[in-house]
Amino acid sequence: MSNNSAGQEPSGVLLHRQIDAAPKLPFTPLPEIDAAMCRELKAAALDANQRYLVDQIEEHSFCPYSRGGRAQEQTERYVHYYSESDVRPLIEFMAKAASDPGLVVVQVILPMIETDPEEWIDFCHKVTDLGNEYLGAGTETFAVAPLHPALAYKDTTPFALIPLFRRSPDPTIQWVRLDGLTALYAGRERDTKYVDPSDIMAFMEEKHQQPLFDRIAETNLLMANRLGIPRVEEALSNISVAAQKRYMNILLGGTSGLPQDAPSKKACPCSGQDAPVKTEPPIVATLCEEGWQLIAFRDLKQREPRHVQVEDVDLVVVRIGASAHVLYGRCPHRLALLSDALVENTRLVCRHHGWDFSLDTGASEGVPGESVHRFAAWLDDGQVWIKPADVRRWRIEHPQAFKPGELVP
Ligand code: FES
Secondary structure (H helix, E strand, O other), rough: OOOOOOOOOOOOOOOOOOOOOOOOOOOOOOOOOHHHHHHHHHHHHHHHHHHHHHHHOOOOOOEEEEEEEHHOOOOEEEEEEOOOOOHHHHHHHHHHOOOOOOOOOOEEOOOOOOOHHHHHHOOOOOHHHHHHHHHHOOOOOOEEEEOOOOOOOOOOOOHHHHHHHHHOOOOEEEEEEEOOHHOOOOOOOOOOOOOOOOOOOOOHHHHHHHHHHHHHHHHHHHHHHHHOHHHHHHHHHHHHHHHHHHHHHOOOOOOOOOOOOOOOOOOOOOOOOOOOOOOOOOOEEEEEEEEEEEEEEOOEEEEOOOEEEEEOEEEEEEOOOEEEEEOOOEEEOOOOEEOOOOOOOOOEEOOOOEEEEOOOOEOOOOOOOOOOOOOEEEEEOOEEEHHHHHHHHHHHHOOOOOOOOOOOO
């Protein structure tokens, strides 16, 4: 698997059944081109897809799973120059993806094809049905989310807005392995906000998950409104237009060069201001007879949160006056590290979307009902301590879905 480069195209996967009933392609197959040009086109398409995912979907937390999924190699992207006249290549990609149980999200990116968005959606569903049938066993292996640069959306409801986030630079089929969702959400059953748009199709089709889907759609609507929906649309469109120009340059024999637009800067998605993320490594706590020794009190600067790890649990430690406060270190909104948060009076304010938490209780004022756990801490011998039993109990109730220090979003 790979997450930053196109996966190898499938080979040797044969379709054993007749595909007479397969849907017709909703686009004209592309003309044959030489291998070097084809390679260059695929690299450009992958580059555009990367910008879509990283600069937009992940940057604005429209897809909180995306970054972690790529980091954990649970996603794969294939770019295919579609010169064939039937659906066989797509079924083969699906079979290849199905053969790797570690894959949860698979994208097949088809640069250069011209297809109407409505026809594309219909085609993606039909080809997925066919593929699931081909994979057999009477169960559905994959759910599908059709992506296309011109999907129609409305800003009237959270659900009507979803197609906006699926405006990928090129028509793309996104498959989500249904049995992978369980693993994906292991330990996150209590989290009602952490989900990937790539999972949305699956959740839409699983009615019992609807409340979770509702919350994600609502969160995304909120974020899009903060950013300005026209601005999101324009940014996505710019990526697609730049990609098409680049393909033309390649086909006309010019050099594709590097992406023509400057990379976006890391910015706070809601305020538009820089939201620096600390690069300082976390402090690893030491287990002693007296308890977990977190950090020397003198190493804490007033109102500067520090990131401390107790085994696989991220904590944030803040000094206010002569006291140290120890809270669980990830924001319950989208699990950003709270060591990057601001301290305002006696509240920690997450830099990403502004959720706040009292250092005295862990409760949020701004988002009633939300909180982070506060651990009872004490000072002794110039060190900050917490009880091992407290951490143990908390870990049993909150299995950690992340590797220590993992950056999400
Ligand atoms: S991650 Fe969104 S407010 Fe913290």
